[in-house]
Amino acid sequence: MKPVFPVLPLLLLLVVSPALAQEIPVDFTKNPDKPVAISCAATGRTLFFFYPEQLSSDVFAGAGNPWNAVELDSRSLEVMRSNTNASLRVGSPGGQKARVVCRIGRPDGYYVAIQFDKVCRIIRFSPEDLAMTVADSIVIGKRERLIQGVSSDSNAYIICTKKIKRADPELIAYELGDGGRLLKHRIPVRTGRNLYLDQLFNKKFQPLAVDPDMELDPRLAANPVKMFAGDRKVRFTFDDAGVGSIYTQTAA
Known part of the structure; x- marks a missing residue:
């Protein structure tokens, strides 16, 4: 008869692990809450940030739209603290949908860039008490387009394009930067000289921002254009090979 002892540790792990996790109440009725996970490897903590699917300045004109933030231990999933009193006012009338542009966790706070129509706000959650503030913002002007944001380690970037009359x-x-403040870098581009650079100014251009250690949906991972964040650099990769091809024609 074979010994059963080697199996016991696995069984105990399966039984005990669910008991360590804790439930987080969210609103799935009137205005479903959408979650965003922001991890900080330096602190070993993860922030689960819930924001309403539809933002409204009419209904929440006084107190603002309610937001919910919960901080967990990344390994044990134990809830360390929470902030259920956060709110944000939306300036323009009517409802707006939020677009999460990028997110990053640092020892000095959790940051998430969220676009509302022509404004992208950098929202910071304080590491001391999870208080939510708007650290900075981008106003997307005429002939400008916000492509995407991307982050890695302690680096985070938001890439936009701007078309200029009678000029490149x-x-x-x-x-x-520090405290969520944005540092702006302008890069003139000579169009008509590089096929890949020209694609960035196409209004339908939408690369996939790749976050390290993040499992991708296979359908998303099949996107031929991806962007990566590095130390003071952003890299775009273009794979021109057809789907199912054994050949690759990748340019960066």
């Missing part, structure tokens, strides 16, 4: 267009790179 510009790439605008916003770098997330």
